[in-house]
Amino acid sequence: DTGVSQDPRHKITKRGQNVTFRCDPISEHNRLYWYRQTLGQGPEFLTYFQNEAQLEKSRLLSDRFSAERPKGSFSTLEIQRTEQGDSAMYLCASSLTGDEQYFGPGTRLTVT
Amino acid sequence: QKEVEQDPGPLSVPEGAIVSLNCTYSNSAFQYFMWYRQYSRKGPELLMYTYSSGNKEDGRFTAQVDKSSKYISLFIRDSQPSDSATYLCAMKLTGGGNKLTFGTGTQLKVEL
Numbered sequence: 001d002t003g004v005s006q007d008p009r010h011k012i013t014k015r016g017q018n019v020t021f022r023c024d025p026i027s028e029h030n031r032l033y034w035y036r037q038t039l040g041q042g043p044e045f046l047t048y049f050q051n052e053a054q055l056e057k058s059r060l061l062s063d064r065f066s067a068e069r070p071k072g073s074f075s076t077l078e079i080q081r082t083e084q085g086d087s088a089m090y091l092c093a094s095s096l097t098g099d100e101q102y103f104g105p106g107t108r109l110t111v112t
Numbered sequence: 113q114k115e116v117e118q119d120p121g122p123l124s125v126p127e128g129a130i131v132s133l134n135c136t137y138s139n140s141a142f143q144y145f146m147w148y149r150q151y152s153r154k155g156p157e158l159l160m161y162t163y164s165s166g167n168k169e170d171g172r173f174t175a176q177v178d179k180s181s182k183y184i185s186l187f188i189r190d191s192q193p194s195d196s197a198t199y200l201c202a203m204k205l206t207g208g209g210n211k212l213t214f215g216t217g218t219q220l221k222v223e224l
Contacts, residue, residue, distance in 0.1 A: 004155075033210070040120065042200050042214025043156065056210055091155055098210055099144060099163075103155040 002026070004094050004104030012110045013082055020078045021107045025094030032075050033093040033101060034067055036060065043091050043103075049075060082111045115139050118201055118215030127224055131188040135201035135215045138182065142213070143206035145177050147186045150198045150217065159199075160186065191222045 005024045013019050025032050030051050035043035046065070048056040051072040061067075064082075069075040079086055089108050093101040118135045125131055133147075144163045148156035160175040162168045168175045176185040184203075188195055198217040204210070 006155075031210070033212075035212075040216065042116075042118075042202070042216050043212070044214070045211035048210045058211070099204070100146070100158060100161050101212060102158060103148075105155045106153075108153070 006104040006107050010108045018080045023075045023092030029094035029096050031095040035091040037089040084111050087111045116215045122219040124221045131191050133186045133199050135184050141205050142203040144204040145184050146202040148200040193222050196221045
């Protein structure tokens with residue numbers, strides 16, 4: 001039984017570049033979530049998918065951010081024209097029922 | 113004012129002590145409550161999930177919910193150095209809400 005996996009685990013990029021992260025949920029989990037966590041804070045919700053449909057987006061998800069889940073399995077989160085304020089841990093979670101959410105190890109983004 | 117308040121600590125206790133971690137919340141629509149453990153630079157790990165007032169026990173962990181006071185607690189018995197981590201409370205709305213709202217996390221250190 002494998003958990004949620006995320007790739008890459010760490011990404012360093014220069015300001016203005018685009019980055020893309022991938023999340024593979026627990027198999028058979030049809031719900032997938034993206035959160036962002038900065039140092040000393042709890043995770044903050046970004047967006048939610050049920051199967052391939054993106055059903056909820058936070059106001060934190062500016063127009064530079066886009067997320068997809070094309071076949072209802074893995075998901076990608078892209079950040080265009082990165083800014084230093086985007087530096088954070090990006091966490092993916094999945095759930096079967098929508099109640100208990102299981103998190104991956106996260107992708108740590110550093111924008112220089 | 114944040115919807116979920118949690119003392120960031122750090123909290124330092126001797127090995128074998130009983131640890132009490134707490135969160136308060138302001139939104140009475142929160143009906144589902146979780147506790148996560150997060151080791152440094154790792155993703156949050158689900159420890160406890162409950163939706164009713166009262167106590168729920170799992171091994172050395174007890175989750176307590178008091179909806180009338182909008183107060184939740186996590187107790188850790190016989191604490192071990194391996195329990196040293198950040199503990200995050202999280203809550204979810206009833207009525208189909210999907211996102212988790214987290215506290216800031218309490219940093220716990222269990223010393224030998």
